[in-house]
Amino acid sequence: MEIKNKTILITGANRGIGQALVEEALKKGAKRVYAAARKPFVHPDARVIPLILDVTSAAQIKDAAGKIESLDILINNAGIALYDDLSNASPLEKQLAVNLFGTYHVTQAFLPLLIRSQGAVVNNLSLLALAPLALIPGYSVSKAALFSLTQSQRALLAKQGVKVHAVMIGPTDTDMNRGFEIPKNSPEATAQGILDGIEKGEEEIFPDPMSASVAESWYGSAAKAMERQNATFITA
Secondary structure: OOOOOOEEEEOOOOOHHHHHHHHHHHHOOOOEEEEEEOOOOOOOOOOEEEEEOOOOOHHHHHHHHHOOOOOOEEEEOOOOOOOOOOOOHHHHHHHHHHHHHHHHHHHHHHHHHHHHHOOEEEEEOOHHHOOOOOOOHHHHHHHHHHHHHHHHHHHHHHHHOOEEEEEOOOOEOOHHHOOOOOOOEOHHHHHHHHHHHHHHOOOEEOOOHHHHOOHHHHHOOHHHHHHHHHHHHHHO
């Protein structure tokens, strides 16, 4: 799927990777980019249409869906990461509300348009979906749950012509990773890797050097083979 001449919706589009995705989509010739965020903002390119969208608000999701008549690609990028130690359920619940259920509800709202266009759902995950980081265990749990949701969506939506991609993002230089003194990819390079992966049709997209280092082992893993095997029960 080429980005050129496509209509794209990006959540969490006002900063970090989301903001970089908007710019990269424009560079690749997107026809229209709906840039969704919790707070209003403006963009100088007429192809960008800002939307107010808190992914935890059913009313705002419904309102946003009513403003879009056609859609080719949905990029679920909105997310939060909180430091916690799992001793209190509240941080875990907050992260699940945004990272898992927010993604689910937004996807469901725009699914009819994506089925009509034979489009794609792109869920921005993290390498922590594969192995947790104990400093942010609630975030890791939410991304692991989102990965399972993504794999399930992939199997269920394939017969309706909708592709579903999981983006396994490594350390990126955003507010979310501030304070981690480790090598980080730039948001711009990560965004380019994400859109390149969509165009290549990669089920799991590894858009940065750290994530790319595990790509080959993932695609050859027993877990990936089991996913493909389990998906045959749906297609059968």
